[in-house]
Amino acid sequence: MQVFLQSVVSGVLVGGVYALIGIGLTLIFGVMRVINFAHGELLMVGMYLTYYVFTLLGIDPFVSIVIVIPVMFLFGVLLQRVLIQRVLDALPQNQILLTIGLGLILSNTVMLVFTSDYKILSTSYSSGSVMLGGISVSQPLFVSFFITAVITGALYLFLLETDVGQAIRATAQDREAAQLMGVNVRRMGLLAFGLGSALAGTAGALVSPTYYIFPQVGSAFTLKAFVIVVLGGMGSIIGATLGGIIIGTVESLAASYVSSGLKELFVYVLFLFVLLVKPSGLLGKSRM
Amino acid sequence: MRSLPVLLLAAVAIGLFAFPAFVESPYALHVMILLFLAVVQGEAWNVLGGYTGQYSVGHAAWFGVGAYTTMMLMQYEHVAPWWGVWPALALAVVAALVVGSITFRLRGPYFVLASIAVAEIFRLVALNWKDVTNGAEGILTSDLPPLVVGGHTITDFVSKVPFYYAGLVLAFITIAVNWGVQHSKLGYYFQAIREDQDAAHSLGIPLTFYKNVALAISAFFTAWSGAFYALYVGFIDPGTVLTTEVSVQFVLICIIGGIGTIGGPVVGALVLVPLSEALRANLLSDLVFKLRLVDESSRTGLFLKDNLAHAHALIYGILVVIVILFMPEGVLGWVRGGLARRRRGAAGGAAEGAAS
Numbered sequence: 001m002q003v004f005l006q007s008v009v010s011g012v013l014v015g016g017v018y019a020l021i022g023i024g025l026t027l028i029f030g031v032m033r034v035i036n037f038a039h040g041e042l043l044m045v046g047m048y049l050t051y052y053v054f055t056l057l058g059i060d061p062f063v064s065i066v067i068v069i070p071v072m073f074l075f076g077v078l079l080q081r082v083l084i085q086r087v088l089d090a091l092p093q094n095q096i097l098l099t100i101g102l103g104l105i106l107s108n109t110v111m112l113v114f115t116s117d118y119k120i121l122s123t124s125y126s127s128g129s130v131m132l133g134g135i136s137v138s139q140p141l142f143v144s145f146f147i148t149a150v151i152t153g154a155l156y157l158f159l160l161e162t163d164v165g166q167a168i169r170a171t172a173q174d175r176e177a178a179q180l181m182g183v184n185v186r187r188m189g190l191l192a193f194g195l196g197s198a199l200a201g202t203a204g205a206l207v208s209p210t211y212y213i214f215p216q217v218g219s220a221f222t223l224k225a226f227v228i229v230v231l232g233g234m235g236s237i238i239g240a241t242l243g244g245i246i247i248g249t250v251e252s253l254a255a256s257y258v259s260s261g262l263k264e265l266f267v268y269v270l271f272l273f274v275l276l277v278k279p280s281g282l283l284g285k286s287r288m
Numbered sequence: 289m290r291s292l293p294v295l296l297l298a299a300v301a302i303g304l305f306a307f308p309a310f311v312e313s314p315y316a317l318h319v320m321i322l323l324f325l326a327v328v329q330g331e332a333w334n335v336l337g338g339y340t341g342q343y344s345v346g347h348a349a350w351f352g353v354g355a356y357t358t359m360m361l362m363q364y365e366h367v368a369p370w371w372g373v374w375p376a377l378a379l380a381v382v383a384a385l386v387v388g389s390i391t392f393r394l395r396g397p398y399f400v401l402a403s404i405a406v407a408e409i410f411r412l413v414a415l416n417w418k419d420v421t422n423g424a425e426g427i428l429t430s431d432l433p434p435l436v437v438g439g440h441t442i443t444d445f446v447s448k449v450p451f452y453y454a455g456l457v458l459a460f461i462t463i464a465v466n467w468g469v470q471h472s473k474l475g476y477y478f479q480a481i482r483e484d485q486d487a488a489h490s491l492g493i494p495l496t497f498y499k500n501v502a503l504a505i506s507a508f509f510t511a512w513s514g515a516f517y518a519l520y521v522g523f524i525d526p527g528t529v530l531t532t533e534v535s536v537q538f539v540l541i542c543i544i545g546g547i548g549t550i551g552g553p554v555v556g557a558l559v560l561v562p563l564s565e566a567l568r569a570n571l572l573s574d575l576v577f578k579l580r581l582v583d584e585s586s587r588t589g590l591f592l593k594d595n596l597a598h599a600h601a602l603i604y605g606i607l608v609v610i611v612i613l614f615m616p617e618g619v620l621g622w623v624r625g626g627l628a629r630r631r632r633g634a635a636g637g638a639a640e641g642a643a644s
Contacts, residue, residue: 035397035400035401083609083613086613087612087613090612090616091616092396092397093343093400094612094616096343096345096397096400097539097543097608097612098608098609098612098613100345100536100539100608101604101605101606101607101608101609101612102605102609103605104536104601104602104604104605104608105602105605105606105609107601108599108601108602108605109602111598111602112595112598112599112602219532223404223405223408223532226401226404227405230398230401259416261412261415261416262412262416264408264412265409265412265413265416268405268408268409268412269409271401271402271405272390272391272402272405272406272409275391275394275398275401275402275405276390276393276394279394279398
């Protein structure tokens with residue numbers, strides 16, 4: 001029972017960060033109907049940014065998000081402006097290929113500049129743990145979950161309460177109707193991709209104390225982000241939050257009860273199962 | 289005039305068959321073999337992705353099944369590869385049909401995602417089922433057994449020449465299959481599905497059945513290229529034959545050349561293989577130094593020399609972005625479009641001249 005509770009708790013904590021990745025992807029998909037295959041690579045860029053901010057400036061990875069968020073937001077806006085915007089009316093497969101190409105460019109540029117060596121960001125608390133009602137919880141995970149919760153909450157408030165947030169949601173609901181109501185959908189696209197990459201970068205910063213940092217780390221996260229988003233329902237932000245936590249828990253349980261090498265296998269099998277049984281996801285409307 | 293392409297094709301074929309008689313350099317043969325392999329991979333993917341419009345980004349699964357089954361039969365059961373390849377192909381087709389009948393219910397981006405997930409499942413199984421696949425260590429082959437027919441040793445597979453001919457024949461077979469698909473009723477079904485699934489369905493084309501037929505053909509040849517790759521390179525592991533990068537490369541060959549055409553994958557292979565070989569052999573950085581763009585002993589020069597050899601994936605990425613943004617029909621479609629515009633321009637000019 002102790003092991004079960006332990007795995008569920010750490011699964012939920014990891015799931016919080018996963019949710020952040022998923023929300024970014026689903027936001028981009030919702031507003032532009034573009035599936036961003038370079039999402040994990042954006043996370044990887046966030047990891048490297050955090051690593052160098054930490055080693056060169058000595059800024060703690062959890063504090064560094066105040067740098068990572070604006071930098072990644074601007075980077076996302078730039079990518080949207082230069083690349084993604086040009087294919088919004090193209091065939092979906094061409095959009096997918098463009099983002100795959102973008103992912104290759106990002107990971108290989110990082111590899112050329114920083115080599116493919118594994119980097120480890122070790123802080124004083126990297127292996128620390130806190131006790132939570134008799135269950136010991138990894139300290140960096142605990143802090144990152146807290147930050148995730150704050151950011152997700154702020155994002156909900158932004159999307160629900162502000163005019164810009166409503167405009168983003170209107171664009172996601174119906175692009176043409178939003179345009180007719182005077183919403184600048186091009187700007188919403190820039191905003192969505194900027195926010196999406198800022199969220200991916202933040203997730204990268206939050207996981208950097210607990211993961212190896214290397215140029216190819218992104219692709220695993222890209223696939224995981226899809227699983228999360230499809231599970232929750234493409235375009236649904238609450239769905240992505242829920243999906244992230246479910247995937248985190250499934251992974252953590254599979255790692256404790258089966259084998260940590262096979263935890264991803266469970267995730268992909270679950271993914272296929274969801275795709276087949278309810279392709280619109282837990283909270284999505286059917287768009288098949 | 290109409291027989292010109294046929295004559296040209298025959299000349300190319302004869303030239304390719306005679307090539308090893310005139311060129312002895314193992315490196316030249318190696319590049320040609322890689323080229324044939326890329327043509328087979330591209331044409332194989334083209335049947336499903338190009339004609340039928342089902343963008344699988346998980347073809348590494350079939351490549352891996354072909355490579356692993358052939359290698360395992362040879363290493364553990366001592367089955368000669370020219371027999372072992374057939375069960376490997378059969379296994380790939382059966383596996384593809386099982387996967388296809390499940391995933392073809394999905395459309396568009398959902399199908400793409402499912403195909404990636406399937407290939408990842410194959411990779412994780414190969415990585416973790418250590419008793420059978422040797423896990424991350426992979427399988428290294430000792431020498432291939434000599435091919436003996438009727439008491440005569442035809443080849444002992446020491447030089448690259450037998451691989452050259454095997455690759456060439458395989459490339460011609462896949463091109464012929466693509467031609468056959470394009471010019472048969474099957475091809476029309478496939479293209480109808482690509483253009484509008486619902487319309488095709490309402491005309492009485494059973495979607496899942498014909499998508500599965502396309503997948504079976506595609507998986508068959510992808511697995512064959514996998515078996516060929518495994519035997520030629522002599523080493524496979526999950527990291528080289530079952531990753532998403534491998535799947536992406538198949539797609540790239542088609543996209544860069546021109547999707548849904550017979551010539552497209554050939555053009556794609558002709559662009560990608562020499563490019564990545566030139567990078568690997570440092571030809572590109574040498575060129576940069578020769579043109580005096582960068583001084584060889586400067587810091588940038590040393591950096592380029594050290595790193596450009598590993599940059600082929602970066603160049604692939606840049607190529608894809610350029611192709612998608614500026615020539616979405618691929619290099620072949622772009623050239624054709626350019627020619628058509630010029631011809632129309634010339635015809636328009638001639639008509640105007642006649643009118644005045």
